[in-house]
Amino acid sequence: MRQFLLFIIIIIVGLTFIGRLFYLQVYNLEGHNLFDDNAIRKVYDYPKRGFVYDRNGKLLVSNQPSYDVMVIPREVKPLDTLEFCSLLKIDKEQFNKIYKKAYHYSPRLPSVFVPQLSKEDYAALQEKMRKYEGFYIQKRSLRDYQTTIGANVLGYIAEATPYQIENDPYYNMGDLIGKQGVELSYEEELRGVKGIKFIQKDRFNRDIGPYKDGVYDTLPKQGRDITISIDSELQKYGERLMQMKHGGIVAIEPNSGEILALVSAPTYDPNLLVGRKRSRNFTKLYNDTINRPLIDRGLLRMHEPGSPFKVFVALVALQENAITPQTTVFCNGGYNYGGRKPMGCHCGGGKRDLVLGIAKSCNSYFANAFRKSIDMYPDAGNSMDIWSNHMKSFGFGDFLGYDLAIGKKGNMPNGAYYDKWYPDFNWGATTIISNSIGQGEVLVTPIQLANATAAIANKGYYYTPHIIKHIEGKPIDKKYTTKNQTTIDPKHFDPVIQGLFDVYNNGTAWFLKVPGIDVCGKTGTAENFTIIDGKRTQLTDHSIFIAFAPKDDPKIALAVFVENGYYGARWAGRIASLMIEKYLKGEVTLKQMEQMVLDKSLEEEYAKPYSGKPFTINN
Amino acid sequence: MYRETNRHFRFDWITIIIFLLLVGFGWLNILSASHVGETIDYFDFSQPYGKQLMFIALTVLLIILILSIESKFYERFSSIIYIVSMLSLVGLFIAGKNVNGATSWYAIGGMTIQPSEFAKAATALAVAKFLSDLQTDIKNFKDQIKAFIIIAIPAILILLQNDAGSTVVYASFFFVFYREGLPKIYLTLSLLLIFISVSSLKFGATITGIVFTILILAYHFTRRKKPRILQTLFAIATCLVLSFGIKFFYQNILQPHQQDRISLWLRLEKDPDKIAQMRRDILYNLYESEKAISSGGLTGKGFLEGTRTTGKFVPEQHTDYIFSTVGEEWGFAGTTFVVVLFVLLLLRILHLSELQKSQFSRVYGYSVASILFFHFMINIGMVMGLIPTIGIPLPFFSYGGSGLWGFTILLFIFIKLDSNRINEW
Numbered sequence A: 001m002r003q004f005l006l007f008i009i010i011i012i013v014g015l016t017f018i019g020r021l022f023y024l025q026v027y028n029l030e031g032h033n034l035f036d037d038n039a040i041r042k043v044y045d046y047p048k049r050g051f052v053y054d055r056n057g058k059l060l061v062s063n064q065p066s067y068d069v070m071v072i073p074r075e076v077k078p079l080d081t082l083e084f085c086s087l088l089k090i091d092k093e094q095f096n097k098i099y100k101k102a103y104h105y106s107p108r109l110p111s112v113f114v115p116q117l118s119k120e121d122y123a124a125l126q127e128k129m130r131k132y133e134g135f136y137i138q139k140r141s142l143r144d145y146q147t148t149i150g151a152n153v154l155g156y157i158a159e160a161t162p163y164q165i166e167n168d169p170y171y172n173m174g175d176l177i178g179k180q181g182v183e184l185s186y187e188e189e190l191r192g193v194k195g196i197k198f199i200q201k202d203r204f205n206r207d208i209g210p211y212k213d214g215v216y217d218t219l220p221k222q223g224r225d226i227t228i229s230i231d232s233e234l235q236k237y238g239e240r241l242m243q244m245k246h247g248g249i250v251a252i253e254p255n256s257g258e259i260l261a262l263v264s265a266p267t268y269d270p271n272l273l274v275g276r277k278r279s280r281n282f283t284k285l286y287n288d289t290i291n292r293p294l295i296d297r298g299l300l301r302m303h304e305p306g307s308p309f310k311v312f313v314a315l316v317a318l319q320e321n322a323i324t325p326q327t328t329v330f331c332n333g334g335y336n337y338g339g340r341k342p343m344g345c346h347c348g349g350g351k352r353d354l355v356l357g358i359a360k361s362c363n364s365y366f367a368n369a370f371r372k373s374i375d376m377y378p379d380a381g382n383s384m385d386i387w388s389n390h391m392k393s394f395g396f397g398d399f400l401g402y403d404l405a406i407g408k409k410g411n412m413p414n415g416a417y418y419d420k421w422y423p424d425f426n427w428g429a430t431t432i433i434s435n436s437i438g439q440g441e442v443l444v445t446p447i448q449l450a451n452a453t454a455a456i457a458n459k460g461y462y463y464t465p466h467i468i469k470h471i472e473g474k475p476i477d478k479k480y481t482t483k484n485q486t487t488i489d490p491k492h493f494d495p496v497i498q499g500l501f502d503v504y505n506n507g508t509a510w511f512l513k514v515p516g517i518d519v520c521g522k523t524g525t526a527e528n529f530t531i532i533d534g535k536r537t538q539l540t541d542h543s544i545f546i547a548f549a550p551k552d553d554p555k556i557a558l559a560v561f562v563e564n565g566y567y568g569a570r571w572a573g574r575i576a577s578l579m580i581e582k583y584l585k586g587e588v589t590l591k592q593m594e595q596m597v598l599d600k601s602l603e604e605e606y607a608k609p610y611s612g613k614p615f616t617i618n619n
Numbered sequence B: 001m002y003r004e005t006n007r008h009f010r011f012d013w014i015t016i017i018i019f020l021l022l023v024g025f026g027w028l029n030i031l032s033a034s035h036v037g038e039t040i041d042y043f044d045f046s047q048p049y050g051k052q053l054m055f056i057a058l059t060v061l062l063i064i065l066i067l068s069i070e071s072k073f074y075e076r077f078s079s080i081i082y083i084v085s086m087l088s089l090v091g092l093f094i095a096g097k098n099v100n101g102a103t104s105w106y107a108i109g110g111m112t113i114q115p116s117e118f119a120k121a122a123t124a125l126a127v128a129k130f131l132s133d134l135q136t137d138i139k140n141f142k143d144q145i146k147a148f149i150i151i152a153i154p155a156i157l158i159l160l161q162n163d164a165g166s167t168v169v170y171a172s173f174f175f176v177f178y179r180e181g182l183p184k185i186y187l188t189l190s191l192l193l194i195f196i197s198v199s200s201l202k203f204g205a206t207i208t209g210i211v212f213t214i215l216i217l218a219y220h221f222t223r224r225k226k227p228r229i230l231q232t233l234f235a236i237a238t239c240l241v242l243s244f245g246i247k248f249f250y251q252n253i254l255q256p257h258q259q260d261r262i263s264l265w266l267r268l269e270k271d272p273d274k275i276a277q278m279r280r281d282i283l284y285n286l287y288e289s290e291k292a293i294s295s296g297g298l299t300g301k302g303f304l305e306g307t308r309t310t311g312k313f314v315p316e317q318h319t320d321y322i323f324s325t326v327g328e329e330w331g332f333a334g335t336t337f338v339v340v341l342f343v344l345l346l347l348r349i350l351h352l353s354e355l356q357k358s359q360f361s362r363v364y365g366y367s368v369a370s371i372l373f374f375h376f377m378i379n380i381g382m383v384m385g386l387i388p389t390i391g392i393p394l395p396f397f398s399y400g401g402s403g404l405w406g407f408t409i410l411l412f413i414f415i416k417l418d419s420n421r422i423n424e425w
């Protein structure tokens, strides 16, 4: 035993060392790379961020240089703080605060000390930078908006958050990253790849020279320019029409799915979110809870679809052979389905077939069509599932899959949905009859409505809506060039389209005709409730309109949603006509209508719930 | 006739080859750790790598000298060698040169000599001589004291010169004494002392005191033949005194930088920011050396390619921290190679020691293995952060003439003694 003690200890120590070395050098290897090595200075070279053009080649977004003062706390040497502060235009207290924060983030990694210097400050500082060890100037490029429109579509860039930095090794403290709109959706294409130079330091932090003669250095890769499908003229016009109103306009080119305009009102000037003033302006926009300018209403505003939904109810009924185009209903001012109170109808009354039913927006006709669809099968739940699936084939009830990062699913109820609602009640068509006129549990977003309208224009299919038209040197995602077929047979669309056309002839939008263009459309109104002082209170209805044109070769399909705009034809319908004329003709002849829309302010309506005083609605 | 023709085979070539590999590989790493700029002038004696080359050359002469002296000489003159060596240590108090706070050097001409590096071999000879004396019995308490004095003299002299690292090495003689019959109780007590110290610092003195009290009582009551109650109470008192004493020693006697070394080693500090701070400020070398090692990966960055080595991030890298250069430039392959070489060398020496016919040779061989083992364990353990920082060189590897010569003398006296074993056949 005595002979072996040292033998054994030597072997144990040897194995422990090898184990520890294995851990440090092999197992733990992930932990080490050039980037972690503080013996190597990393100098980043940021590439040009890709430009953004509109569908007609008009430059919307370019770049401007910007200079950040960076700090590596560990390398900071005692300095003349007063002089340095005066150059940076900060006071001593701020200096200490920022320094502490940077040190807390990491003593050895660079942090932004003062972001986005003005050109003058930069010039003054550049000369003297050498004196301040541990500080350096990092050049970056900021966005330079060539336009004041489309803030919601274009989005903005800002410093990557600590969370993003942690999750994507590409980003460092102070790097800019797309936060919304196409800046976010096409971040990787737009940003390019930053270049990096590795510089060997000695322990006194002096540069010795390029690390390994620069073999690991990379050149920056320029960002790709992108062309978006937005027609900036149309977008601008839409934003003008929506001034002093809240709501959204989504216009889509039916035969491609390209989004021609995505208006959200109220909007803001994208230039507000550039540079040093960005965070102050952002806070201001964020805190504007009445106007909520940061919410893209075209994508996020869920609402009851109202009457335009009747068109889809009709299409499903036709597909399920619940009705034929010749099916007639006699409307006597309401539809009595055995409920407590018959469903009212303001169509004027009389004998309605499908085409006239659509044109006059007869509630009775679609209540009947819906009821027949649900009564097709013995089990209402089963019928509702079938009905729901037809609806979903138009893109309702789920995210559409467009290339903007925000959206809402909406709601398209099925059998299970109502089983949950009425657990011990044998519900049937009449229980859920208000869905037939778009006022039940169905919820949609403007872009879903616009897309479904495009599917009608195409007689049964749609392309997933998208904002991208072209990426420099790279094809766009295949899913945007693949047809999505609806479950409705193309032959059923003809009578429906005729009905939509008659809306402008002898229907609810007869006064909204666009000279020389055959427009198909449908008015809609959605009831509007809010909570005031804990009480459910009704506000003025939302004004809704869907349309496409020209009838025989659709070039544009759109949905317009005007909050508190009252009945559909009133504001949404007018805006739809003006948008269609603007897009198809390039100019607007409906001058009187245009003036009326431009002059109309709904701000008084929006202020009502906040006024604290009694108010009237729908006037 | 047979003996004459095979004269050079009498030496243990395995040991010599390992020695050559270590010295050669060590020099390559010193070159990497100390060269500056693009060109390397191997005979630039102003540079550590150039000087080390000269030291190595002189080592060859030293080896020839050691091997040509008659084996009996070392045994016969061991006492004189020991006394001369101790006097050289004492002389430091009069003529010593202060380098980095330690008065461990004589300046002779342009060179500096560190007598403590030679004292290890001298002490090993003295210990071997003493233990192999027929009158000596290490089981005897009086002889234990004598043996202890032999190693205590150099240890205390060196400690007085502020070279704590070299002092610790003398603890390695414990293995020698144990091999030669030191009672087991010493082993038990040493282990107990280590346990109580670590436990008291890590888990607190009170908990340690309670746990050990319970253990001792349990021992007392479970033994069939009951130990005397006084003995048990004495053991408990000792444990309590130790556990609180260690804590007190750590908190009130150790200097802050020593506290931090231990704190970092035992991971006593929990606040990660504070740990990082300690690593940066107090243990800069260790922090950088660990990073250098782990940056090497499986196969390393390549000879002369280590960024931390060429950036001179690790101070003293060519001396005590030379292993971090191996780690960075040669990777896991290189570090394992060095560890395996050392383990083979140590096991070989132990094996040869056990084969010795004379007790003097065996004890001496055991001493050599123990001393080298301590250096190996403490140096590499330190560079990797496994044990607190204690500055001692890696044998044959680290830069420095005295160190290299000291270890060479230590090893080659044994090789000479061992060759004599074969002679006796």
Ligand SMILES: [Zn+2]
Pocket (backbone or CB within 6 Å): A331, A332, A333, A334, A345, A346, A347, A348, A349, A361, A362, A363, A364, A365
């Ligand atoms: Zn009617």
